[in-house]
Amino acid sequence: MVGLNSAALNVAAAWHDAECGSYRGDLPLWLELADRFGSDGALDLGCGTGRVALALATEGHSVTALDSDGDLIAALAKRAESAGVHVEGIVADARDFSLDRRFGLVLAPMQVAQLLGGSAGRARMIESIAAHLVPGGLAAIALAGPVDDAGECVSIALGGAHLVPDVLECGGVRFVSTPVAMRDTAPGLWIERRRELQRDGAKTTVELTSLLLERCPPSELEEAGQRVGLEPGDRLMIPETDDHVGSIAVVLGKPS
């Protein structure tokens, strides 16, 4: 068994970074939206270790970052300090949060909206978003998967090309996360990963994890937005990269 006895090693953050941290394909879109709508501040929902929040803060935007995982928020706080930027980190549930301020832009990047326990969870997130947008503000919610001509996510099967290990070296430990199976089911795509730690040549399979990437048509988010007074805008496309499927961003505006 590989020992992980370094107090400085944030294991949850390392796995998160190994599996999500290298993605850059969506950053131009979030930066463009922050330039247009972020003057009243941006809120990053399901921020993880701050991949998006730190990119926006580095460009001078005022960013609040929310995640339900306190270890990830702790990693984000350290990184913001090292980078000399300020990001307010909040541990809360994206489906039910109450902050004492409003924002010009609320983002839910990557697959955050597909991890919320179904349409009821997504509707609650959108209700919370509506309560935190300034008039004229905008929410953009990403959904992973190939998109057809009509802009619907036709399937979220990621394909064999994506079954390659994600690897991160951190604190003398190698974190190797390999997708080993994907099952397309009615509620969504089950992704099973083998997470393996390696240190000093020792190798231990520590766990098998599985995650449901929920199926969600963009129209579901748009209708949920309309029910709480938000107006759907044109959907935005995030092109696929060599390592990641493309995404669609559903846009919901709060009337001025």
Ligand SMILES: C[S@@+](CC[C@H](N)C(=O)[O-])C[C@H]1O[C@@H](n2cnc3c(N)ncnc32)[C@H](O)[C@@H]1O
């Ligand atoms: C795929 S990661 C994306 C991280 C980050 N948004 C990014 O783009 O790099 C999903 C994130 O959503 C967070 N998350 C999942 N369910 C959540 C919830 N109910 N409330 C807040 N955060 C949640 C997870 O902890 C994780 O950090």
